[in-house]
Amino acid sequence: MKHLLLALITVTTIALTSSCQNKAEKAAEKQIEKATGEKADVELSDDKFKIETGDGTISADATATSWPGDIPSSVPEFKYGKVDYVSQNDIGGQKTWTIHFVNVKNDALKKYEADLKDKGLKIIVTQTMENWGNVTAEKGSLMVNAMTESNEATVMVNIGE
Numbered sequence: 001m002k003h004l005l006l007a008l009i010t011v012t013t014i015a016l017t018s019s020c021q022n023k024a025e026k027a028a029e030k031q032i033e034k035a036t037g038e039k040a041d042v043e044l045s046d047d048k049f050k051i052e053t054g055d056g057t058i059s060a061d062a063t064a065t066s067w068p069g070d071i072p073s074s075v076p077e078f079k080y081g082k083v084d085y086v087s088q089n090d091i092g093g094q095k096t097w098t099i100h101f102v103n104v105k106n107d108a109l110k111k112y113e114a115d116l117k118d119k120g121l122k123i124i125v126t127q128t129m130e131n132w133g134n135v136t137a138e139k140g141s142l143m144v145n146a147m148t149e150s151n152e153a154t155v156m157v158n159i160g161e
Contacts, residue, residue: 041053047062048060061087062084078155081103081151082102084101095159100152101153124137142158
């Protein structure tokens with residue numbers, strides 16, 4: 001996992017500094033393969049990237065405008081803002097979605113905590129301050145973390161062993 005995070009940073013840097021997509025993809029693949037010792041396939045575009053290795057897949061989509069349809073239905077959709085971007089990881093038996101929101105309403109965290117409870121998730125952490133908040137809930141191997149700050153939010157959904 002540490003190697004893939006390093007590789008993700010490398011890919012992002014190469015993508016931002018390269019004017020040729022194909023060259024950027026090849027350079028990123030070489031860096032990932034060097035860092036992980038595994039074959040890598042990298043796909044880059046203006047608003048998306050995808051990295052595939054033997055450990056799994058990491059992807060991000062800045063054009064996403066809706067809640068990912070492959071998140072289990074046992075996780076309530078966060079309906080208190082506008083989706084800004086979505087990233088996904090599927091690595092070593094762990095699947096994680098990260099959804100970033102803008103235009104988030106002030107009472108979003110409190111409402112989402114109630115939504116989590118309604119779906120049968122157990123709240124394990126709740127923290128709130130003036131312009132910031134966090135709620136974490138779990139049910140079996142499923143964990144959901146929602147964080148808000150000012151008018152933005154990030155919801156992370158993790159399913160794993």
